[in-house]
Amino acid sequence: MGVNPHRVHRAASMADVARRAGVSAQTVSRVVNDRPHVDAATRARVLEALEHLGYRRNQAAVSLATGSYRTIGVVASTLTTHGAVLALDGMTEEVARHGWSLALSPLRTPTLGAVSEALTSLVGAGVDAVVLGVETELMRALPARSLVPGLPVVVMDGDGATELPAADSDPAPGLLAAMGHLFDLGHRQLRHLAGPPDSATAWRRRELWSTFCTEHGLDVVEPLVTDWSSASGVLAGRELLRTDRTATAVVAANDQVALGFVRACADAGVRVPDDVSVVGFDDVEYADVAVPRLSTVRHDLREVGRRAVRQLLHDLGVLPQAPEFPVPSEFVLRESTAPPAPQQWSNSYPGTPRGSSSRSR
Amino acid sequence: MGVNPHRVHRAASMADVARRAGVSAQTVSRVVNDRPHVDAATRARVLEALEHLGYRRNQAAVSLATGSYRTIGVVASTLTTHGAVLALDGMTEEVARHGWSLALSPLRTPTLGAVSEALTSLVGAGVDAVVLGVETELMRALPARSLVPGLPVVVMDGDGATELPAADSDPAPGLLAAMGHLFDLGHRQLRHLAGPPDSATAWRRRELWSTFCTEHGLDVVEPLVTDWSSASGVLAGRELLRTDRTATAVVAANDQVALGFVRACADAGVRVPDDVSVVGFDDVEYADVAVPRLSTVRHDLREVGRRAVRQLLHDLGVLPQAPEFPVPSEFVLRESTAPPAPQQWSNSYPGTPRGSSSRSR
DNA sequence: GTTATCTTTGTGGGCGCTAACAGGCAAACC
DNA sequence: GGTTTGCCTGTTAGCGCCCACAAAGATAAC
DSSP states (O other), rough: OOOOOSSSSOOOOOOHHHHHHSSSHHHHHHTTTSSSSSOOOHHHHHHHHHHHHHHOOOHHHHHHSSSSEEEEEEEEEOOTTTHHHHHHHHHHHHHTTTTTTEEEEESOOHHHHHHHHHHHHHHHHHOOOOEOOOOOGGGGTTTTTTTOTTTEEEEETTTTSSSBBBBOOOOOHHHHHHHHHHHHOOOOOOEEEETTTTTTHHHHHHHHHHHHHHHTTTOOOEEEEEESSHHHHHHHHHHHHOOSSSSSSEEEEHHHHHHHHHHHHHHHHHTTTOOOOOOBBBOOGGGSSSSOBEEEEOOOHHHHHHHHHHHHHHHHHHSOOOOSSSSSSSEEEOOOEEEEEEEEGGOOOOOOTTTTTTOOO | OOOTTTOOOOOOOHHHHHHHHHHHHHHHHHHHHHHHOOHHHHHHHHHHHHHHHTTOOHHHHHHHHOOOOOEEEEEEOOTTTTHHHHHHHHHHHHHHHHOOEEEEEEESSOOOOHHHHHHHHHHHHOSSSEEEOOOGGGGGGTTTTTTTTTOOEEETOOOOSSOOOOBOOOHHHHHHHHHHHHHTTTTTOOEEOOOOOTOOOHHOOOOOHHHHHHHTTTOOOOOOOOSSSHHHHHHHHHHHHHHHOSOOOEEEEEHHHHHHHHHHHHHHHHHHHTEEEEEEEOOOOOEEEEEEEOOOEEOHHHHHHHHHHHHHHHHTTSSSSSOOOOBOOOEEEEOOOOOOSSSOOOOOOOOOOOOOOOOOO
């Protein structure tokens, strides 16, 4: 134990270790950081002292001395969407692999002010780079304003309009395959339940849907808008079933909305996939278990998270090679799609909803 | 390694601000920390300089000087369960409210070694306290071993057997109400699909189920075990339907498992709730949207997360008052429960399973 | 008028670590 | 032999901030 009269239990410092090993603090530093130019015997002595004293390096001191916190900040809306959670998980994993940390800053409201505030708090807490997991087109106004100069950033909901580098997956392969599948089944009236308008991710899926329809000579009916949630999917679904009697297939912005739509169908006595086909997006856990099992688009958001971190680490000069973006997606065929009914389901509404029965096929 | 060899623009320090305001760094410190004994005029001058130079305090220096990182660490299994995500969200929120940060350390495998390692990395990265969101009874061995002395800790999956303070919700009110409801409907054969055996949370739910059964003179059939996932719920459900022809109601360890069971029923042509009743636990988003809508137990995990942070902040002397635990739970009645069929569903198995299209891969 | 008390401000020391440089020493070279 | 080269180790000087204390002036108390 060193000389520590006042504090009850002070953690061992390099100086303590140095004293015990009979070397200078600098030599201890070299051993701790695994640097060359240390004699094998000396190194062994230092390692013994390290072990004996239970030394843990003081990260604050390292940060102060080096100017790097070894921490990446994440600005994210509350973790309500499947995607955000998975991406966060991937980031956590990748960051740990390199001995770095993750600092979270929550965002209740997706406004520019809130983002700016979160950023400030993150920088104040000490981060070297930031992942913006924010869904807002306000993002576009950000670079000019509150971004900290010299702070590497990636955006997880980029729309190409921002200067900021994006870390995302490519919805095209999966979504186009999904719609191609519907088309091949004979569907000609594809509707879209869109995500929130300020989300670039939502917007991209919507664009993909509308260009597919245009290119195949299909009607492009203005999509109903959701907030990604199942509840809003139910609402939108109800509205769609009430107003649009020609739709034969629905392409939802994500699985949560798709599942909400399925629920709305169940309430209205409309059968999936017999009367309407549905495809989702994300391949959430429940998609493979839902009744009926949901056909959807799978993309590896966890991998996106990992690469986002790698991109930042690259920007900081820690990693030599930058990761590739976007990460691809693929269509997952399950049970929620079928050829359109010979007669429109809209004409065969049963008188009463069947509600609780699982007999939906 | 070398992160900033050629940093063009060094952030303004207190010394810079002090120079501009014509005062000492100490006075700047007082203004920044909102301490008394600073003349109004001086304070104004300092504030101007602060603003002008875009000063941001260097958290590493503060940490080094004060010995506090203002950061709480979280050791969590990968974010696959609904509960972990919500709790994390609550923690993020609460921590931000107090100007602190959260540091995440992932856990691929719930072994003692991994926990210990995660803890080490967290402490190495600089945290003042830790939330153990780990589900393992190995936790019990931890206090004796790798816990850092003087580091406040709360456990989110406590089983009462650990010395460590627990931050959790009380499953009893909700689960007992759920089972009481089943009992009142006439169910006398309640089965349980349990969570993983090393999870104290799972174990508590299981105990609640078995004591309820015992107290009401019902059979206590050895539960099938799951890993919380829907996939394992499907497997367990399949097994249950195959082997146990007397069950009329199933109490699942969580919603994911419950929903998996519902899927297994759909595959086997067993109707929910006509043939079997099902209740889940957690009230996940899909519970209210599933077909049929899932009756379940709701508990506010987000609040648990918030209070976990508050507990730690209390331990650290930041907050005067400790939060209360556990957080209560409540039963949510929806559509997956009904009186038992007059004749056992097990006797009316349709000849062929209808979900044979389960080959989705 | 002198002493006690308060307010306002500054000074020195140190938190634990790393970077840059300075020696000392041994082997290798001419 | 002297010099170069390379390895090993220690020294010095901060990183930016907060703490304890001291100093100066202003005000109050006697």
